[in-house]
Amino acid sequence: MKKKLLAAAIMAAMTLSTASVFAAPVFSGDANIEYNAGDVSPDYLTNRIRLNIDSQISDNIYVHGRMKLNNDLRNSHGYGVTAGFDQAYIGAKLGAADIRVGRQSLFIGKGLLMDEDNFTGAQAKTAIEGINLAGFYGKDASN
Numbered sequence: 001m002k003k004k005l006l007a008a009a010i011m012a013a014m015t016l017s018t019a020s021v022f023a024a025p026v027f028s029g030d031a032n033i034e035y036n037a038g039d040v041s042p043d044y045l046t047n048r049i050r051l052n053i054d055s056q057i058s059d060n061i062y063v064h065g066r067m068k069l070n071n072d073l074r075n076s077h078g079y080g081v082t083a084g085f086d087q088a089y090i091g092a093k094l095g096a097a098d099i100r101v102g103r104q105s106l107f108i109g110k111g112l113l114m115d116e117d118n119f120t121g122a123q124a125k126t127a128i129e130g131i132n133l134a135g136f137y138g139k140d141a142s143n
Helices: 002-022
Strands: 027-036 044-056 061-072 081-094 097-108 114-128 131-140
Antiparallel strands (some): 044 061, 061 081, 081 097, 114 131
C-alpha cells in the first residue's frame, strides 16, 4: 500500500512539474526565515512571505501585484505582523517601449543609480540600437 502511495505521489509531482512548463504561471512567490544572533543588539527571528500575481489582459496590456507579509516570530522588537500590497501596477508594451503606471520597484543601473522598492508613479523603458533608455515620474513613500 505504501509503495502505491509513494508511486502516486511521484507521478503527481512529475505531472505537475511538466504542466507548469507549458502554462505561464499566474501566481508565484517566495518565503524566507531570517535569524540573527547579535553581539550588540538582541537576536531576532523574522520571516517574510511574498505572493506575486501576474495576468495578461490583452496582447500588450498586463497587470502585476505583489502582497508582502512580514512577521516577527519572537515579537522581541514589537513589530508584530505587517501585510499589504507593495507592488500594484498596470503596464503596456507598445512596440519596443514598456510603460508602467502604479506602485512598483525602480531599479536603474543594476541598483547603482537607483534601487527604490516603494515607488508610485509612471515609468517608461525602451531600447534604441542596443542602448537602454528609462524615464520615470512619481514619488516614493517618504519623499
